[in-house]
Amino acid sequence: MxxxxxxxxxxxxxxxxxxxxxxxxxxxxxxxxxxxxxxxxxxxxxxxxxxxxxxxxxxxxxxxxxxxNDAAVGSDAPPVVNTLRVRENGPLALEASILLGGVAQEGPRATLCRCGASANKPFCDGSHTAAGFTATGEPAVKESAALALRDGVVDVQPMPNGPLKVVGNLEVVSGTGHTVNRVTQAFLCRCGHSANKPYCDGSHKAAGFVAE
CATH class of the missing domain: 3.30.70 (Alpha-Beta Plaits)
Structure with missing residues (x-):
């Protein structure tokens, strides 16, 4: 509501x-x-x-x-740097000008399910707690070059029965605030089974993951 x-x-x-x-x-x-x-x-x-x-x-x-109320910008101002923050044992917190499957979303923030249990996919609904989901908020650092642009639109594209494809300038940030990767496209695990979290490694197929 x-x-x-x-x-x-x-x-x-x-x-x-x-x-x-x-x-x-x-x-x-x-x-x-x-x-x-x-x-x-x-x-x-x-x-x-x-x-x-x-x-x-x-x-x-x-x-x-x-x-x-005066029509000036409130909390919806887009960030200077797009970030995807990896929450310990929890979701992925995205801050950017967000499209969902090409459709503009209201506001620049969303938490994306990565445990596979949410009833509100692709968004988190807190189900990871009851599901006992465990995943580090400190993924390994990947060597990455500085982005030419650090802001702009990020399109979140749920792959049927598969990962979240994200397209746009994005810095992946650990729970303690370290940038661990810089991407313009990535495939993010949302089934909860990848051995390479937060990225997809194809485990959704063996796990029989089903989601639109």
Whole structure:
């Protein structure tokens, strides 16, 4: 369910289906996102517009978007450097101007399932926890040349019963913030079985992975 709450300066759009419960919002500004209450729980005016926009920028899944009411850019400004952050035992956090199969997405952030268990593929829905998914957030560094351009559009193309093909300028970043690869195209494991995570090694075929 998508909730839209308008304040004096900014409007918060919350997409619960995209939320992976990173809890950045309720931990950094519990007066804006009030946890564990019945009824209203989002208060855009409880912090400055700049702080609320920062909450949107820090939401890895894109579940929180913050729009300025004066039509200036809020939390949806595209990044200067496109990144794919590998979360320990969890999803891939993408920050870029995102296309999904060629269709523009709202907001520059998304978390992509890599355990194979999400019911909201290609996005993460938190299923990796119950599935007991384990995968390092510190993949081996690959030798790679600096990208001529570091921003721009990234197209996420789910391959039927296979990996996610991503096309665009992208820096793969470890959980501790190190750039471990630079690509303009990559095939990312989303079945959870690759021995070369976060990249596909063809294991989805033997695993009988099924996904659109």
């Amino acid at each position: 998508v909730e839209t709450v308008q304040g004096r300066e900014v409007t918060i759009v919350f997409d619960g289906k995209r939320c992976v419960h990173s809890r950045n919002c309720v931990l950094s500004h519990p007066e804006v996102f009030v946890p564990n209450v019945q009824g209203e729980w989002i208060y855009p005016d409880a912090a400055s517009a700049a702080e609320v926009i920062r909450l949107g920028q820090n939401c890895p899944s894109g579940a929180i978007r913050v729009l300025r």
